[in-house]
Amino acid sequence: MLSLAAPTEPAWTARALGSLDEVLLDHAHCEKKAAGMALRLLFSYPHRDFLQQPLAKLAREELAHFEQVLAALRARGLRLRPQRPAPYAGRLRERVRRGEPGRLVDLLLCCALIEARSCERFGLLAAALAEPALVRLYAGLLEAEARHHRVYVDLAAAAVPRAQVRERLAELAAHEAFVLAEAPALARLHA
Numbered sequence: 001m002l003s004l005a006a007p008t009e010p011a012w013t014a015r016a017l018g019s020l021d022e023v024l025l026d027h028a029h030c031e032k033k034a035a036g037m038a039l040r041l042l043f044s045y046p047h048r049d050f051l052q053q054p055l056a057k058l059a060r061e062e063l064a065h066f067e068q069v070l071a072a073l074r075a076r077g078l079r080l081r082p083q084r085p086a087p088y089a090g091r092l093r094e095r096v097r098r099g100e101p102g103r104l105v106d107l108l109l110c111c112a113l114i115e116a117r118s119c120e121r122f123g124l125l126a127a128a129l130a131e132p133a134l135v136r137l138y139a140g141l142l143e144a145e146a147r148h149h150r151v152y153v154d155l156a157a158a159a160v161p162r163a164q165v166r167e168r169l170a171e172l173a174a175h176e177a178f179v180l181a182e183a184p185a186l187a188r189l190h191a
């Protein structure tokens with residue numbers, strides 16, 4: 001169960017397939033940012049012991065994925081370069097509460113929703129792509145994203161009661177769907 005409030009529009013898949021190089025480049029940046037976000041949580045919450053091991057493992061996995069996507073870029077004759085990011089993650093975090101433990105719970109649930117959306121879209125790409133190497137890449141990564149989604153939800157439930165997590169996740173998922181509905185039509189994983 002991915003907790004998403006709305007499925008991806010078919011237009012996204014068509015746009016992604018039409019600008020696959022841009023999407024792969026964005027994907028590389030997203031894996032690096034996912035590792036960075038897990039590390040930032042470790043630095044921000046050194047007193048929250050329950051976060052440390054799961055987020056350290058998750059950050060390592062995200063960096064391994066970053067290397068996989070770098071290899072996929074190289075296989076297409078591409079190199080990593082700067083790219084204008086989608087406004088998605090920043091807009092998603094506009095709803096993060098300021099006080100604790102609400103801030104921690106919201107940051108974890110925003111990460112959970114980003115993983116869920118990546119998982120859904122990796123599935124769409126794996127089903128639509130023709131190149132066997134890319135199909136294998138996305139089919140493999142979507143399983144990891146589903147697991148990362150669950151890790152983040154479970155960490156939130158270690159901070160506050162599960163019923164509060166469910167309620168807040170539904171609110172943030174509705175916001176996530178709204179952010180995507182409003183997003184500019186860029187060739188990005190989260191646009």
Ligand SMILES: [Fe+2]
Binds near residue numbers: 115144145148
């Ligand atoms: Fe992930």
